[in-house]
């Protein structure tokens with residue numbers, strides 16, 4: 019049994035008359051990889067944004083074990099949630115969103131410097147992650163000089179460099195061909211779950227979801243299926 023890292027209880031979020039989340043509850047444990055699936059508009063992005071403190075719920079709460087402390091994310095001010103995200107949460111998006119003027123090393127190091135590290139320490143740690151993700155020798159390249167798969171590996175290094183307590187990914191392989199997608203997904207799973215942190219990933223791709231230890235399906239803002247409830251995955 020592994021310990022809970024994220025506990026979401028009874029989350030409801032509305033936008034005007036649209037209910038994006040409706041009494042959604044889930045607990046994510048260390049080392050789990052959770053795929054969130056569902057039709058367009060079912061609330062996947064909203065759930066990820068509420069879990070990660072980008073948005074606050076109208077009802078319910080999100081708690082997170084951040085740096086060993088039990089934090090009620092949904093009650094923090096916007097400034098404290100931003101700080102929590104910088105220090106304790108990693109994000110990987112469909113497009114890497116790398117800064118085009120910076121090298122691969124700098125793109126990764128900046129994420130660690132934003133949580134207080136010196137430039138020298140951040141660059142050494144960045145190089146270690148780039149090497150770990152198969153990018154040794156590419157540290158000085160800018161994003162335009164990398165393939166799509168390589169750029170996503172830089173984005174993964176950036177998400178991991180501060181050793182966040184949880185990593186969120188939104189269609190992280192959605193822009194890649196199937197072979198590159200499989201190897202980038204391996205890198206994302208290994209680098210997150212390999213550290214013992216959970217990965218929470220929105221995906222439309224059943225092949226990607228099949229690589230995760232747990233599948234959550236949303237419809238109309240409600241969790242209609244949670245494989246952990248039946249498969250005996252870590253709880």
Ligand SMILES: Nc1ncnc2c1ncn2[C@@H]1O[C@H](COP(=O)(O)OP(=O)(O)OP(=O)(O)O)[C@@H](O)[C@H]1O
Pocket residue numbers: 033034036037038056057058059060061062063064065
């Ligand atoms: N900023 C917003 N303002 C108004 N309505 C919104 C806003 N964001 C989301 N919604 C609505 O909330 C519902 C859930 O949206 P959400 O983006 O979470 O769905 P999704 O499952 O991620 O969709 P997709 O797969 O298309 O990205 C939808 O009905 C959407 O129209």
